[in-house]
Structure formats: C-alpha cells, structure tokens
Amino acid sequence: MSQWLELQQLDSKFLEQVDQLYDDTFPMAIRQYLSSWIESHDWDHVANVENESLATVRFHDLLTQLDHQHSRFAMEKDFLNQHNIRKIKRNLQTLFQDNPVSMAMIISKNLSEERKILAAAQISEDSTQNAQSDMMIEKQRELDHSVKAIKSKVQETEQNIKNLEDLQDEHDFKSKTLQSREELNGTISREELNREKACLRAMFMKLNEMRRGVVSQMSEVLNLVEQLEYDLISVELPEWKRRQQMSCIGDLTNICLDQLQNWFTAVGECLLQVRQQLKKLLELEQKFTYTQDPIALSRGTLEDRALTLLKTLITNSIVVERQPCMPTQLQRPLVLKTGVLFTLKVRLLVKLQEFNHMVRVKVHFDNFRKFNILGTNMKVMNMEESIGMAAEFRHLQLKEQKVAGNRTNEGPLIVTEELHSFTFEAELCWSGLVINFDTTSLPIVVISNVSQLPCGWASILWYNMLTSDPKNLAFFVNPPSVSWGQLSEVLSWQFSSITKRGLNAEQLSMLGHKLLGPKAMKDPEAQVPWNKFCKGGSEKNFTFWLWIEGILDLIKRHLQCLWDEGYIMGFVTKDRTKALLNDKAQGTFLLRFSESNRDGAITFSWVEHSANGKTHQALSYTLHKLRCGAHCYLTLHLSPPAYAVKISKTLVNIQHIQKSTTYDLNR
Template identity: 30%
Template sequence: MVLSLCQEGEAGQKKEEPERRGKPHGPGSLRKSLHRSTMAMWIQAQQLQGEALHQMQALYGQHFPIEVRHYLAQWIESQLWDSVELDNPTEEAKAKRLLDNLVAELQRKAQLQGGEDGFLLKIKLGHYASQLKSTYDRCPLELVRCIKHILHSEQRLVQEATNASCGTGGQAMDTLSQRHQQINQAFEELRLATQETENELRKLQHSQEYFIIQYQENLRIQAQLSSLSSLPPAERTQRETTLQSKRATVEAWLTREASTLQKYRLDLSEQHQKTLGLLRKQQTLILDEELIQWKRRQQLAGNGGPHEGGLDVLQSWCEKLADLIWQNRQQIRRCEHLTQQLPLPGPMEELLSKLNSDITDIISALVTSTFIIEKQPPQVLKTQTKFAATVRLLVGGKLNVHMNPPQVKAVIVSEQQAKALLKNESTHSESSGEILNNNCVMEYHQATGTLSAHFRNMSLKRIKRSDRRGAESVTEEKFTVLFESQFSVGGNELVFHVKTLSLPVVVIVHGSQDNNATATVLWDNAFAEPGRVPFIVPDKVLWPQLCEALDMKYKAEMHSGRGLSEDNLVFLAQKAFTNSSNNPEDYHNMTISWAQFNRESLPGRNFTFWQWFDGVVELMKKHLKPHWNDGAILGFVNKQQAQDMLLSKPNGTFLLRFSDSEIGGITIAWVAENPNKPGERLVWNLLPYTTKDFSIRSLADRISDLNHLLFLYPDRPKDEVFAKYYTPPLSKAVDGYVKPQIKQVVPEFTTPNPEPSGGTPAFMDQTASPSVSHPNNFGVYPPMSDAMLDADGDFDLEDTMDVARHVEELLRRPMANQWSSQQS
C-alpha cells in the first residue's frame, strides 16, 4: 500500500472561401486565441517537424481521422467549439448541432469530388461521415471534447515551434520555451539511456542463455565420464582423456564467462542507477516546479489572474515519465529474474533490491502527485447550493488505470483536519460536514487520453464549525474539500491510496456573507506560500503586494486591460491608511495587515476597506463596465480633488467619482453658477447612485436627462462619450396605451423640455448638493439640514427617500393630476 497526499485552409488542394457559420465571441473563443496570421493553423501544423510532427499525428486516429481534419480544416477552425461547456449536460443540444453540421459538411465535401482521382476520396469521406455519426451520436459532447483537445494541442505545438525557430534565428527565446526545450532534451536523453539499457539487457540475456547451454553441456560431459566405468579399460582410457580435455575447456570457458556475466550485471545495474538519477531529476523538475507553478496559476486564477491551461502539456510530460519509469522497472525486474535463474556470487541481489525500491518510490511519487484537481470547487461555498469540481489523474491513461475504473470520494474537512492529514497523523478521513453526491467514478476519454471524475451535482448539506479564535468571524474560517481514491497498476502489483486537497474554501449560509468570505479567499490566494502548513498566510503584507492582488481582481471583473492606475492606487492607499500622502513612493514600503484590510472599519465609517472596494467592483461589474473601459469614469477621486479639478473648467463640466461614504455608490460632480450668488461658481455633488438606481435607469440615460451636464472632464462633449449607450426613444402608442417614461431632473438645474409626442413623462427627482456651500433654497425641495449629510458631506440614504419607492409612487399617481401639479 502506498500512501501519499498532494496539496493543492487546406494544403495541396483548391482554396475555398470559408463558410461563416458563426462569429466567435468573448475571450474564451478558440478563434480569438488562434494566431492572427493569414495562414490557417492546419497549414502551420503540417509544417511541423521531428517530435512535434509525431505528437501532432498522434492526436488523430479512429476517434477522429486526420483526413477529416485535413479536408475540413477551414470549417473546423471557424466553429465555436469553446462556447460549449463540456460539464454542462444542457449543452448537449448545441454539441449535437455541431456534430450534425460536421457530418453534413463531410457529405457535402464528398459530393464535390469527381473524376477517377476523386472516386476513392468520395467513398472515404462518406465512410468517415457515417463513422463519426455512429460514434458520437449518443455522446456529442465527446466529439466537442475531442476537437477542442486537438485544436488546442495543435496551437501549442505550432507556438512552441515558432518560438524555437525564433531562437535559432538569433532572437532570444522566452523563458517558457527554454524550459520546455530543457525538459524535452532531458526526455531524449532518458529515452536513449533506456534504449541502451534495454539493448544491454538483451545482450546479457543472450549471454546467460548461452552460458546455461554450455553449463548443461558440462553436466552432460560429467555424466558421460561417470558412465565410462562399464567400458573396457583401453576404450575407457581413450574416451576419458577426450572427455576430460573437453570438460576442462568448457569449465575454463564457464569460469571466464561467469566473471563476464557478473561484470555485465554490475555494469547494467550501474547504468540503471544513472538512469534512475536522471528520472528523479526530471520528475522533480516537472512535479516540484512545473506542476507547482500550474497550481499557483490556478490559485491566482481564483483572484482573476490568467490561468492559461498547460495541463495537457503537463500530462504529456507525466505520461512520458510514467512510460520511461515503467520500462526501467520492467528491465530491473527482468534483471532480478535473470539473477534468480542463474545465481552468481556477488552483491547483485542487494543492488537489484535497492534499484527496485528506488524505482517503486519514483513511480509512487509520480502517481500520487499527479492526482490533481483540474476544476476547483467554488472557494466561497454556500450551503444547500449545487456546485461542481473535476479531479484528474495525469498518468491514468498511460498506466491503464481505467481498465478497472477507480471511484473518487469527496469530503469537506477543517483546517485542523487538513494539517493532521498532511502530517500523516490521521489515516482515515474525518469530515466537518456532509456533501451530497460526493462519489464519482473516473471516466477515460479516449479522444483526449484523460482519466477524470466530474462531480457535477455536489451540495453541502451541513457544516460543523470549530471554535473561533479571538476576533475571527465565520467568514475567516477555512475548510477544504478532500478528494481521495484507491487503485492498482500492473495487475494489482502496486496499490495506491491517493488524496488531494482543494484550495481553501469559506462556507457561508447567506448571500450577505459573500463579501467578507471573498476577502478571506482573495488574501489566501494572493499570499499563500507553496508547501505551507494549511492554511497559514501572513498577517501583514507590503502595500504593493496587495495593490497587485486588487488590480488583478479589478481587471478580471472588468474584462479589460484597463486596471488600476498609479493615481487610483494612491487614492486607495489614502483610504486604507490614516496618514494621507499624494506621493506614491511613500506607500511602497508600508505594510497593511489583515485587520486593516477587512476587520477594522475605516475611520468614521461602519465598513472596512475591502467592503468599500468590493462594493465598487460589484457596481462596476453589474452596470458600469463599458463606461470604465471607455475611460469615462475617473472613480477613485475624493470630493476635494474633484472640486479642485472642476473649478478650473467651464461650467457644465462634470466627472464621475465613487462615493467615500457609501458602499457601491457613484456620484456626479459638476461645476456651475451659484443660483443664490451671481458670479460665484460651485462644485455640486449628486446624491450617490447605487445598483438599485441603475436597475431603474442607466447611467447614460441619467446623464442624458441632465441638460446642465455638458462636458465630461476634462473637455469631452457628453454625447460623444455616452450617446451610444442612450436608450432609443419610446415607440408610439400600441392598442391605445402610452408607456410612461422615467426621467431624472435636478430641480435647481432643470430647463423646460418640450412635451414629447404620444405621452406625458413621469419625472424622478434626484437631489444635488454643492461641495462648497449649501444654499437655503432648492426650489422644489426644502432646505437640507446638516443631519441629512454625513461626516464626508455625502447624503445618508437611510434619511432620504428610497429612489425605487419614489418612482413607484410617481407612477401610481393619476397622469392628469401629475401633469397639472407640474404645470402649477
């Protein structure tokens, strides 16, 4: 029993115009990830050479013939394979359409073939159409899985070849290409070393077989000598002399050959020791560096970092390792058999025992380390909510584990239980909760060569929490999902009990806990060290380190390259730290603690730094993403900065900034004349908008409603920036009904608008406040008392009318009465 635990266009034919059956969309589209070269990827793939060409050819077979790829190259590369979610059964209809279209395209291609040369091709393509239809008709998702694997693998091989050619052309190869080249060179050395020991082993076997034959000859001579006693003396003497001479010759040869065999065995053992050293070095490089880096990228992907895949490359390396290790293990076992068959004096038995033990350790480390979580469970895990995960054994196909498919079990364990498991203090899996649908059988996908278990419908029914320490809240308590399985290789020769832990998860029971739970996950993902004791993270980090994590999160949520600028980060530093400075260098060496990040409230507020930042992210993600990516929102600007910026600009210039006093609020600040003091200019701030407001009327439409807003800071006409987001005018009355229109007004800055045709608008008021002084007369609204303003000068929503209720109230009033009241 082995126990281990791992943490966390077509070439050569007439060019055809590709059929546009759909345009790729989104960053996940395969078409977007392909090289932006005029040359089709298949044409580039055909130019591969050596090992790369061999790897490309190995992608194809009965499951997907290479001829189909060749003759449908342009069509295949134009389809949206990446838009199909393989783990979602509801996507089967989409996959079925792709299969049907593929078959139809093959049949169409077959019908186009004519003449004697095209006759055989016509038959062949028709046969492939029928073959693919019968193979994948009941499991169309497997076809999509197969083609996605082929296209991504081709893309990788072409990219690696391109990088390599750039290097040979005198340009410096990037670090990734150099590392891959180093690994591939080491595999070639191992292949040659393994082939050499195989050749030497065969020579040894042949020599030993001949030795045994001669040994048997010597025994036969010995028997003949023993039978001479029955012969007459004269004949006996003559025969005895001949036989003894022959025996002496054979025995001398046997003595020499025994020494030679012994030397062969020792030399072969020494060669095996060197090969095992190379195998161990290569395995360390792949498992302790490449696989750990992949896991680190997977962890940072939880914070929005790029997780570029690379698992197929890792699997190909691990499979090569498994193949080479197994070959060497079989060679060592054959050496043992030869030694048992012909025992000779010397240390061979001990040497072979040591080699066998070493090779078993190597393959055990490989198998147990390559039992990984391909798709992590959600790190903020809500009880009674469905979730999914996928585990994969990278060497499963190579070791034929799927011949007896193993079952994987998932249990949730606490931080303390995870520590005990890693220290081997606990051999049985204690649970801290109950997960429904937590057993799954590993399935082998022949097209991709992957052995994996897809947990599609797990649900955490209940959780058992531990005693919390000090100020720690439930959203700071970490758990992990433990996946474990058992399987054998080599005909039950080796049995493996494998376990792997998911990234830390925070269990919540209500959506209101999501914000704080996400903070715990972000801090852990960003600052966890490889090989740590579960789940220790530093209590303090440098401010630039946190900036990097916040920027990664922000860019991921915006789906844009526009992240947080240096000025934005200075603003955030001023908010996080009590001492304010406008110099970025002042913050570079400062540290921020977990308590400052999300345990202690900001001065004068009832929320933490993270809660404020996360509120901004949620608001932007749900409603304002396009405007941020357009550069229309400055956002991270305080009230005093906005005033200084706007007072130097013409009246009607405005900007958008995040509210300092409210979570997930954004306000409009603009410069205008003081209606009570002619000649005096003030900067006004509108009551902050929240998600609730934008669910009623969009930001662009609100800005369009306010005629006194003319230029977006510094000097861009507002229609130039926002017009493409305006809601089109309402259509005319249908069936005698007119749909009312919601519009926003700021009474003090309202200018008369002509009555729209076909209906009367219902208005929604939004209050504004100057940031310099507060006039006593606001027209429609009574003067505001200081109690309605918070310490920052922003409005407290709890003391003002809820926008949604106000709209609802306006819409329920009789239209005629409303219009007459407005006229009066």
C-alpha cells in the same frame, strides 16, 4: 496616465535621476502642483526664441496657476505650503520676468529628460521581463532534456538486457552441450575440451561484465529519475499550485497542466519500464546465478528504489485541477453557500493507460464544523471525460449538521473567517500494487446567506495573497498584514476579472492614500492590516472592502460599457476633482465613485462657468437609483466634440453640446 505620475511609479534609481533635474531655479514643487497644466502645452514650441511673446503669455499663465494653487492651500488652511508657493512665485518673477523664454527652455529640457528616463525605465523593465521569460523557457528546455536523457537511457538499458539475454542463452547452450559431450566418453579430446572450457570462461566473464553494466546502468537511470522527480515535485508543482492560487483570485496566469502532466507521465512510463526490466533480470537470475552475481546482489535494492520512486511520483501527482466553485460565482471560487450546488475536479498527472479506471477517489470535508456532503462523493478516475486522468464531481452540496437545541457548531471565528477544506482520498489498485494517497483543496469559506459572500471573498483574497499552506485553517486567528504593492495588484484583478479594464496607477494611488495615507505612494511595502481592509468599521460605518465591493457590483450591473471604454475616472477625491476641473473648458466632465456610499454610487462633476466659477456636482447615483431603469444624460467632454452619456433619470443640461453619443446602461 500623466507623465509626472508615471515617473512617480519608477524605482528609486530612476527617481534619483528625476531629482537631479530640478533645483531652486525651477523647483520640483512647481512640477508637482502644476503637472497637468505643464504637460498640456507644447514647451518645445514656446522655447523657440522667435516666440518670445508666447513665452511671456505662458509665464504669466504659470504665475496665475500658482495663485490658484495658493488659494487652494488657503482654503485648506495649509500655512506652510502657502508660504512656499509665495516664495516660489517671487523667485520665478526675479529670474524670468525679463526672460520668459529661459523658463520655457528649462521646462522643455526637463520634460525631454523625463521622457528619456521613462524610456530607460521601460527598457529596464522589458529586459527584466524578457530575462524572466527566457529563464522559464530555459527551465522547460532543461526538463525536456532530462526527460529525453532518461528515456534514452531506459531504451539503451532495454537493448543491453536483450543482448545480455542472448549471451546468457548462448552460454547456457554451450555449457550444456559441452557437459553432454563430456558425459559421453570419447566424443571429445582433452585439447578440445580445454579449448571449449576456456571459451566458456571467457563468455562467462563477458556475461558477468554485461550484468554488472546493466545493473550500473539501471542504478544511473534511477538516479536521474530521482533528480527529475525532485524538480517536478519540489519546484514545478508548487509553482503551478501558487499560480492556481493567483488565478483563483483574478490573475490571468497560465495554469494549464498539460506540460506538467507530460513530464510526470514520462517519468511514470520510465519507472514502469524499469520495473519490467527488473522482472526480466529476475528471470535471468533464476535461470543462471553464481557467487557475487551482480544481479543477485543489486536487484532487490533496485526494485525497492524503483517502487519508492513510483509511489512518490503517484502520491504527489494528484492535484485539484478545478477548485470548489458554485456555477453562479465562477469569478469567485472557494466560497460555497450551504444548499447550493458546486463542482470540483481532481486530476492525476501520471496519465498512464494502465491506471485507467484503477484509481478511486472519495471526497471528505474537514471536521471543524459538521457538514454533510450531499451528492456522489466517490468517483473513479478515467481518461474518457478529459485530456487527463481525472474525476469530476459536478453536483455536490453542503448541508450543516445541527447539534442539540438546533444550534449549529460555533468556532472562535466569525463564519466568513472560518476556513475549511476538502480532502480527496485516493487508492490505486493495479497489478498487485496498492497505493493510498490524498490531496486537499485550497481553503474554502462556507456561508449560509448570500449577504456573507463579499466578506467571504475578502477572506479568500487575503489568505491566497499571503500563504501557500492549504492546511493552515487557523489563518485568521492571527492574520498577517499584506504589503500595499501586493494588495494593489490583487485589487486591480478584481476589476479586470469582471470587465475589460483593471485599475491604473492613478486609481490605485487614490486607494492607497485612502487606506494608508501618503506613505502608500512612497513605500509599496507599507503594510495593510486585515482589520483595516475588511473587519474594522470606518468613519462611514463600513469597511474599505465593502466599499470596493459595492463599486464592483455597480459597474457589473450598470456601468460596464463606460468602465471598459475608460470614461470613468472613478477613484478620485472631491478635492482632486475640483483641482482637475479647475482650469478646464466648459462642459468638461468627470465621473467618480462616491466615498460615502457603501452599496456603490457614482457622482458626476462638470464645469459650468458661472458668476462664482464653481465646479458643479450632481447627486450620487446609487445602485438602487440605476436599477429603476430610467435614464439621465450627462456630457462627457473627453475631447471636442463633447459626448452625452445615458446614466439615469434626470437630464443634466450642459451648454455647448456639439454631439451626443448615448449609452444605454440597461441593455
């Protein structure tokens, strides 16, 4: 990416610094119009006072470049910019005609300052990313510390209950012994009897205090569990679900459940241990109780709290680990075709051996359009098939039910905007405890023809960008707009998920301009409506998304090696192509995607010096032409020596080929 384009991507505080570099002496307009030409020369060398002759040459070259720019504005009938260019040229001639080294010094200094601004921006960005990473690590440490503290408290309570039991047994033994001796007259003196009774009273006071301490300790444990459970259910789990949504639409984010499972399981283990401790307290209470007994007063409340916390933990610990997906469309989950097998997987984050084979899960489909689920739709969760407590449904199909007259159920939306979902109803039966709970998949689109897949996937992209509510199945009744900044990132994911390369800032700039015009560059928050993205037809009678989809298919089938190696600029307009090739050496070559072909086509433009000096352009090569299996050769003048690229059938002759490297697109 050019230095000038990198600068334009910076935050406003850095752009203000760039703005201060340019004034009427050397206007920013020159930097904008001639950015590629300016950056192609070593201005530090030109600015040396010993190189005045070179500075003179570069000064006149710059004026020539301005003339070329003026000609382009003339062809576009842009009168205002023609006027500005003429004025800029006159000012430069007045200021630097006799001292071109001064101009070279200004350019050299500005380029150097720009690099400093870019470096500062990078440091700022790295600091922000490091801060975010540090925050995540710190949050994990805090949760680990909370788990450790709860486990420690539970073990401490366990030991205190054992000590309490020992003291209660001793108290019981001494009480019964004293009672027996008292019943046998003459075996104990009154003084000794009083001493023994005083000892028993002291032991009872200690016993009562220990009971109060154990009850208080258990209440404290449940308070800690409640806070940790809230953090897991209200913060960590929603964040993971959001990351899973982004992963479904192409983001390379971490969606591993192991850490979350460890926390949920640790809390579950502690709650089960607390419940066992409460049973032990019940035994102690049944053996010995009294008025204002701390155990009798608090045990019922503690049992209710522990059970409520356990139920809350379990009911929120079921997640859809693998969203519905057809094996043939692994990069595009959540779009299912009737009659085609799909898989999905649910997982219980509370991985306890006690629950193995104790949780039954049944899959249901929503009732909006009537579908039958073919295949085994009920499973028992187990720990044998994966590292978690899971149930995987591998061979399911959807079959739409027909209504009277062989007409399918119709809703208010088109098929690719109708959202459906799977509900997973689970039941845990264990140790007299029955807990019913459920979860839902992310919304899916059901299609009946593979031609509906692109539009169905567009709906999945739009939904997951804009909402996290899995039950909002009426989302497309009134779909919200998305910011260009968010959409551009997701568009890049569509390329990086099927190739080794996403979209760079220049490519995204062209796409933003195509959708929104110039405001996309200036405002990342500029809104893109759903109709403009996928639903409304353009002047070419196909939508922006279908155009992108055609290009993705073209790359995947025939151009992936070239795309991965960065040989395809791709998203660049005809006018921009001419500007880029205007002053390049003969044989310089540019690959771009046709803007007028829905199914994806690639166009080759190259420099061949002729009488009229025009840039040449080959016909667009469509997916159909590339499918034919024949080849053509075209020169890529990336940097000397030039390269030949094997594309399709026709041989395009470019002069002065120094070396050829052939890529077979059919391999």
